[in-house]
Amino acid sequence: MKRLSSLLLFVLLAAMVSAQTAKYVFYFIGDGMGVNQVNGTEMYLAEQEGRIGIKPLLFTTFPVASVATTFSATNSVTDSSAAGTALATGVKTYNSAIGLDEQKQPLQSVAHRAKAAGKRVGVATSVSVDHATPAAFYAHQPNRNMYYEIALDLPKAGFDFYAGGGFLKPHTSADKQEAPSIFPIIEAAGYTVARGLQEYQDKAAEASKMVLIQKEGVEPDCLPYAIDRKDGDLTLAQITERAIDFLMKGKNKGFS
Numbered sequence: 001m002k003r004l005s006s007l008l009l010f011v012l013l014a015a016m017v018s019a020q021t022a023k024y025v026f027y028f029i030g031d032g033m034g035v036n037q038v039n040g041t042e043m044y045l046a047e048q049e050g051r052i053g054i055k056p057l058l059f060t061t062f063p064v065a066s067v068a069t070t071f072s073a074t075n076s077v078t079d080s081s082a083a084g085t086a087l088a089t090g091v092k093t094y095n096s097a098i099g100l101d102e103q104k105q106p107l108q109s110v111a112h113r114a115k116a117a118g119k120r121v122g123v124a125t126s127v128s129v130d131h132a133t134p135a136a137f138y139a140h141q142p143n144r145n146m147y148y149e150i151a152l153d154l155p156k157a158g159f160d161f162y163a164g165g166g167f168l169k170p171h172t173s174a175d176k177q178e179a180p181s182i183f184p185i186i187e188a189a190g191y192t193v194a195r196g197l198q199e200y201q202d203k204a205a206e207a208s209k210m211v212l213i214q215k216e217g218v219e220p221d222c223l224p225y226a227i228d229r230k231d232g233d234l235t236l237a238q239i240t241e242r243a244i245d246f247l248m249k250g251k252n253k254g255f256s
Helices: 035-048 080-089 110-116 147-157 182-188 197-206 236-247
Strands: 005-009 026-030 122-125 161-163 191-195 209-213
Touching (some): 080 110, 197 209
Antiparallel strands (some): 005 026
């Protein structure tokens, strides 16, 4: 399973914590991350301060915590698509499924529910926008490798903001046939495509819906690791900040 960090920003109509209704909800997914990785990080942070024990990460101090089983409906070891679908919909499915149950029937993700409730929705990821984990929140395809078909589902979902490295197969279908570029299709659905932060800054004010990806000439599969990052490369922190700014434009009814 390829490690990645993904972020889904969404808000539920009636999310209640301490008798208060949430206006903004952030759903962070560390792909492949479990208790061991979290505990190891906290132990490392404590060691950096010259002591034994842990230095808690912010999210481990939250008032509510839980755990979940990680097997899929068909395998003891899940993959990103089945895991992403389970995280997005609450339903276990077969490995390779994107937003479908075991009978290949479409499932409604929490992001779809938020959008149906009138909230603004954004999906941001450190890998390609059509990768399995982010795709599970907006697409419905029988196989995670159907990158072109997954990208075609993006405008159908109608979410307000998408961001990531790019698209892996922007003009090649699952059967390896040449196909119309997804970019004009996405733009025809009312989206503005921005390649890099400068284009985003130039286009965001007039855009009603946005797709933010790496600038031209950069590999679309994932955002560069910190050690390999060059000036102008997108970071997950940057696209998260832009997502929040974009989703708060205009009438602010909350976002997801």
